[in-house]
Amino acid sequence: MIRFLHTADLHLDSPFKGITDMPISRLTELRESTFAAYENLIQYAEKSVPDFVLIAGDIYDGEDRSLRAQMRFVKGLERLQQAGIPVFMSYGNHDHLGGKWTRFQLPGNVTVFGPEVETAELTVRGQRVRIHGFSYKERHIKEAMIGHYPNSARDSGIVDIGMLHGSIAGEESHAVYAPFTREALLEKGYHYWALGHIHKRQVLHNEPPIVYPGNLQGRHRNERGVKGFYEVELEGNEASLKFVPTSVLVFDEIEIDCTEMSHANEWLTACQNAATEVMERTGACILSVRNIKMSPEASHLFSGSSNEEWLEVLRESADRGIWFSGLQFEENKKSALLPDSPLVRSVKEQIDSWDDEDWKQALQDVYQHARSGPYLSALTAEMKKELSDEAGKLISNELST
Known part of the structure; x- marks a missing residue:
């Protein structure tokens, strides 16, 4: 059995833009929260001593990463080195290799993947493990990088793990970089896919696991709920996932x-x-x-x-x-205070007086449309009432703005 931690999207030193009306003490706590969440990850690793840690991109919040964020990140890695824990990491679209920053030397326990898909290997209690990944060379990686990953070596007894900072092709909830499909990941035959980029925790596939851990700390109201990382155990073709919370706010x-x-x-x-x-x-x-x-x-x-x-x-x-x-x-x-205004009543009375010809004239563009027309059902009395009510609501809303 091998056991590792999978995290991504630390976004250290996030500026939390748009949140300015908090008291100074609460605002300071908020701005420190990404570091506090990272500290929770490091402390958990020190206590549990996993075989290795995977960090799948966006360690920093921007390509011009701050000295403070780099220093805090490196200090955490040094503590993992003291605990004898290897770290495998990649940079994502937020902290791509093309950014300008004063670099800190990383400790010897850290392997950073370069701009091309690379393979790192280690042995855990006699079990060979291969980890495949890459870092973004620039912010926008539109290429489907999955094609550059090697196929699994399962027949040789090697455990293959893929790291990929990207999103499902066609996904519209987030900027689509390094697009992939579930089928393309599964075809590689890996034992585990450690994903990053999407800040919502989700398991895209169970056997083998294809996993987004989400970010360590929510940064605005669209990143709701408890955030954290996964502790993963792999034994043969069996996988066990445990979510570990880290968010402090x-x-x-x-x-x-x-x-x-x-x-x-x-x-x-x-x-x-x-x-x-x-x-x-x-x-x-x-x-x-x-x-x-x-x-x-x-x-x-x-x-x-x-x-x-x-x-x-x-x-x-x-x-x-x-x-x-x-x-x-x-x-x-x-x-809500204007449903009976004279204008609303007048419009609704006018609409309610329409006969079939009036309705046909009003909706002819919709029903005669080449694409939508053939799929629309005949207009019923109930549908007419709904349209009349909706028209009244629209006018009420316009009057209230």
Whole structure:
């Protein structure tokens, strides 16, 4: 059996752009969080002493990596060297080899993959292990680098592990670099694929594992939930994965049901209770609040003060360890007050008076479209009512902006 740690996307010294309204002490904690998460990784490795550590790209947040970030990273690697732990790493699109920086010499336990796909080899208790990977020579690697990886040597009893900082071809949630398909990875016959680049933790395939560990520390509200790395055990064709959390601050969102909300203290209590549940589960957190199912009473309640004032009061009532970053509403809170405005009523009455010919005239561009037309069903009375209601909502929203 071999045991290793798989991490990626450390983004050390991330600037956390756009977050400026925190108290200095909380903002300092946030800006130190990527280093604190990295420290959690190093401490775990020192205690558990894995056979090796894989770091699959984006160690730093930018190509002009700071001296501070490099120094902190190297000190962690030196501690792993003292513990006798080899490290295999690659640079990704954020910290590519073409960047300009003052280089620190890395300790002797570290193997860095170059701009072409390379293979490093080590022996773990008599078991030969080959690790394949590459570093980005520049920020934008559009080539499907998977074609340069060698095929597995399974017949010879060697364990093959691939490291790849990239994304699935056609994936639109993240910039697509070094694109690949699951099928292309599986064709290589490797025992494990250690991926990086996508900050959401996910296992793309189980046997063999194709894994994104996500980043070590969330950096904004779109990187929600607990972050960390994987501890992996391989024995023959069997794999066992254990997720190890490292994030010191967790970004998340709470939803507040405003169906029967009519008083400010009711809303504050609901927010506090929901936030406490998150903190008990994840630790210190930065939360956005989404208010859903807005009743007329709730809309009237929130219309009395600005979002900034509601947020300020919410922050003052928060427990230590909780920071509220913003408020959102399921629909424009002002528009809920305008469903019966004269203009909306007039438009809806006009639409409701249409006969079949009027509807055909209004929708002729849609139904006569060469691509969409053949697939559209006949317009029913229910569909007409839905369209009328939607038109009213659109006008209400425009009036409220």
